[in-house]
Amino acid sequence: NTVMTQSPTSMFISVGDRVTMNCKASQNVGTNVDWYQQKTGQSPKLLIYGASNRYTGVPDRFTGSGSGTDFTLTISNMQAEDLAVYYCLQYNYNPTFGGGTKLELK
Amino acid sequence: QVTLKESGPGILQPSQTLSLTCSFSGFSLSTSGICVSWIRQPSGKGLEWLATICWEDSKGYNPSLKNRLTISKDTSNNQAFLKITSVDTADTAIYYCARSLELGVYWYFDFWGPGTMVTVSS
Numbered sequence: 001n002t003v004m005t006q007s008p009t010s011m012f013i014s015v016g017d018r019v020t021m022n023c024k025a026s027q028n029v030g031t032n033v034d035w036y037q038q039k040t041g042q043s044p045k046l047l048i049y050g051a052s053n054r055y056t057g058v059p060d061r062f063t064g065s066g067s068g069t070d071f072t073l074t075i076s077n078m079q080a081e082d083l084a085v086y087y088c089l090q091y092n093y094n095p096t097f098g099g100g101t102k103l104e105l106k
Numbered sequence: 107q108v109t110l111k112e113s114g115p116g117i118l119q120p121s122q123t124l125s126l127t128c129s130f131s132g133f134s135l136s137t138s139g140i141c142v143s144w145i146r147q148p149s150g151k152g153l154e155w156l157a158t159i160c161w162e163d164s165k166g167y168n169p170s171l172k173n174r175l176t177i178s179k180d181t182s183n184n185q186a187f188l189k190i191t192s193v194d195t196a197d198t199a200i201y202y203c204a205r206s207l208e209l210g211v212y213w214y215f216d217f218w219g220p221g222t223m224v225t226v227s228s
Contacts, residue, residue: 001169034214044202044218050214089155097152099152
C-alpha cells in the first residue's frame with residue numbers, strides 16, 4: 001500500500017489565518033490526489049481532485065498543489081465554517097487516505 | 107439529485123459475516139465512468155477505503171482485507187453490496203458508501219451516504 005502521511009496532525013488557528021497542511025506519499029503518485037473535508041458528525045466532502053482542481057461549489061480560498069510525493073492544501077482566509085478534519089487520498093494505486101489534519105480554534 | 111444511503115445490521119458477533127447495502131438514486135451504475143465504493147471509519151479515527159465496483163463490473167479491493175471482502179451490485183434496483191467475513195472487534199466502524207467517478211485521469215468520491223454504524227461485540 002502507498003502510505004500517505006499528513007502533517008501536522010492538528011493545528012490551532014484563528015479566523016482569517018492562512019492555513020497550510022501537507023500530505024506526503026511513500027511513492028510517486030503523480031497528481032492523483034484528492035482532498036476531503038469532514039466536519040464533526042458528517043460525511044466527508046470533496047474539496048480538491050487531481051491535486052489542484054477545485055470541485056464544484058468549493059470556495060476559492062481552498063487551493064491544492066503538488067505532484068509526485070508532496071502535496072499541499074491551503075486555506076487562504078480561514079473561516080469558522082472551515083473547522084474540520086482534512087484528509088488527502090491517493091488513487092494512483094489502491095486508494096489510501098492520509099491520517100488527517102484537524103483544524104481547531106485557538 | 108444524487109443520494110446514497112447505507113444499511114446494515116447495527117450489531118453482530120465476532121466471526122459472523124457483515125452484510126451491507128448501499129441504496130442510491132440520481133445515477134445509474136450502468137453509466138460509463140460511474141462506480142460505487144465502500145469506505146469505513148472507526149470512531150475517532152481516519153478513513154479506510156475498502157472496495158469499489160464500477161459500471162462494467164470491474165472490482166477493486168483493499169489488499170489488507172481482500173480475502174474477507176466481496177462487493178457486488180444490482181443495477182436494476184440501484185443497489186450495491188459489501189460482505190465482510192469473519193468480523194472481529196476491529197471491524198467496528200461507521201461504514202460509508204460513496205459514488206466514485208472516473209473522469210479521464212481523475213477519480214474521486216463526489217457523493218457520500220450518511221454512514222451506518224456497525225458494532226462487533228460478543
